[in-house]
Amino acid sequence: MPQSPATVFETAAALPDDAPVVVVLKALRQGFGKQTSALDTKTGGTLSRACTAPGFSGKSGECLDIVAPNGLAARRVVVLGLGDPVAMTPLSVTRAGADLAAFLENKGENDTTIVVDTIENAALADAELAARLALGMRLKRYRFDLRNKRPGAAAEAGWVVRFAGLQGKDCGAALTRMNAVADGVEFARTLVNLPANILHPGSFLEHLGPLREAGIEIETLDDTELKRLGMNALLAVGSASVHPPRVIVLRYRGENDPGEPLAFVGKGVCFDSGGLCAKTGPQMFDMKGDMAGAAAVAGLLLALARQGSKVDAVGVLGIAENLPSGKSYKSGDVITTLSGQTVEVFDTDCEGRMLLADCLYYTATRFKPSAIVDLATLTYSVMRGLGSVFAGLFSNDDAIASSMIAAGEAVGERFWRMPLDHAYDEGLQSPLADLRQHARNLEDGDAPYAAAFLRNFTDNRPWVHLDIAGKEFSDADGPLGRQGGTGFGVQMLEQWVCAVEAGKRAIAASDTAM
Known part of the structure; x- marks a missing residue:
């Protein structure tokens, strides 16, 4: 490393x-x-x-x-x-x-x-x-x-x-927190920067040593377990790779509280060729960074552990490679997801929402979190719509959405709230399956359709979808980093989690005073 x-x-x-x-x-x-x-x-x-x-x-x-x-x-x-x-x-x-x-x-x-x-x-x-x-x-x-x-x-x-x-306790605590944040951002940056022949589904676990050393529990679901569970959407995405897909579960127990944790789900496509709907050569060059969502989740949990946060957090990383071969999933396939809902595949290059569909439902039903946040380099359309200034934020919870946007403004990772409207559901109707993977009109904005698709797998939990496409790399040195992987999302989420923790402390103090 x-x-x-x-x-x-x-x-x-x-x-x-x-x-x-x-x-x-x-x-x-x-x-x-x-x-x-x-x-x-x-x-x-x-x-x-x-x-x-x-x-x-x-x-x-x-x-x-x-x-x-x-x-x-x-x-x-x-x-x-x-x-x-x-x-x-x-x-x-x-x-x-x-x-x-x-x-x-x-x-x-x-x-x-x-x-x-x-x-x-x-x-x-x-x-x-x-x-x-x-x-x-x-x-x-x-x-x-x-x-x-x-x-x-x-x-x-x-x-x-x-x-x-x-001198003093306040200084030590503040430095500890900022060092932990830097550790998390640097870790996420390195994961994104690593080439796909070094970081892939077969080796991803080997790079998580710093998390284990920080006291984070790590559980791996291999392809055999994924088949047993019925995570067929994730398996379809990774079906063509010599490195089978897997799910990595990270558990940080800030207070060993058996209650509802905060859950973070990361798209971890270590290389995205587009599958059978192949990208062009230039489009593929930075596709080693299509796991930036998973990297951000890993970086966040490392930052929380190293500062001794009191928040209980779960990270679920969906790890796969989207490649072409005779085993690839195909346009027109109908796949039964972990939730039991069937999905008609429209474009094999829309693999992120397939992977997240299974990971979101798995997270929601196994951990029953108080809120779920997913991060994914998901759509080109969010880049076209928002340019290089903002990433896209979709949510079914107004309070969480507002607090996350405020956290992003505080650390310089800016998000713009995008529509999560049931009007988009119409474009996801299929005559063959419960859902279409993609709207029929390729020129129609895809980001809100992708978010509307993912909502079906959240088990109606408070949920935020962060479409960070285009934010995983910087082409030039920026105010807080060099050219390359940015670790985007780690600082915003750490700031948000700390605000959640502070809010819980304030409520507890108020209850004690009454």
Whole structure:
């Protein structure tokens, strides 16, 4: 498994005298805090004078480099802008941390101390501010490369980042959570980046070691068990591959509560050729990432386990390859799903909804969750409709939908609610089966038809369908990551789960007080 350079975060009561690189924080034209003002005095006002330069405004993510300032042992002091303190958000600080990481990496620095002074009028407490900076630095530092000899690899040493002026329980808890989130995102990114000859249904389980180490229970249903259960839709999707399909069940018991868990279902098509309805060559190139939904679910559960979340969560991963052969399922086939409903196949390249149909019903009826969320790189139409800004969200529960959209806005993973209307059911009527897999009109928007199809397999549970097609890869370096797998969905779902957990604590506290 390729590894990113390790980053270790530490806290210190005060700035070490021998710190080689010092980072101080600046909010627009606001003055320095207590610790930085003391540093400024030591340098004879060098820091404050440098901040008056016309090219530096203190906007979020802006870095001002002061080399070898007189009066300090440090070889450089970096002033990191945080922008308008009133407008500061966890996301803006996370992105500022990513900008700082890129700056330090460009300078070849790997030992840094960040001076954390309280920012006046900021909505974030000092501990949260430091933790969000740490998250941004880790996400930006992630890299994936399978070259045995990569130029510059020897120079990619691990980093040590200290936060001076921060001590106490709150800081430790905040850093623990953000490190756990980074672990989850990085894990999901790596799964998506792995080529299909390395990550496939036969090997997927081997890559889940970090989850097992984090205390997550892992159960595998092989093709024999899938046949016994009647998961024929999933079996059909994977019928042509030399690697039989399987379902992997992940169980995180946050409180060992026998009640209703939160359930997350991920589409894990390790390679999607389209089956007999084959894609073109260029369309296939990124199809190793058609398991990004499963990767996000795995990353989420890892993030929850490593921060010690109290929430009970189940992850169900439907793992298969959609390939052509004499064993492939075909257009026109009628398949009996696990739910007992029959489906007339229209297009073998609509394999995701077939796989999810069985996985959703299995999850709903076995675990009886309080809510089900599925993630899938499902349709091209959601990309055409929403472009690169939003992913699609469909739900039968208004409250959950609104809270997820808010969670996505908070972390920069944006979702737009799409229609889940019974009017779409008409397009799924078949003269041969209970359901058609796809509407007849290929030019009609497919994403809402796919969502309407999946609703039939949710056992009427509160449910959210996240169509994240087009979000699994980034063609270029972005604000919080490099080109390649994005780990999209992990941060939003972690933010949402934490909000659910906080809501439960508030209700429990209220009940106790009554």
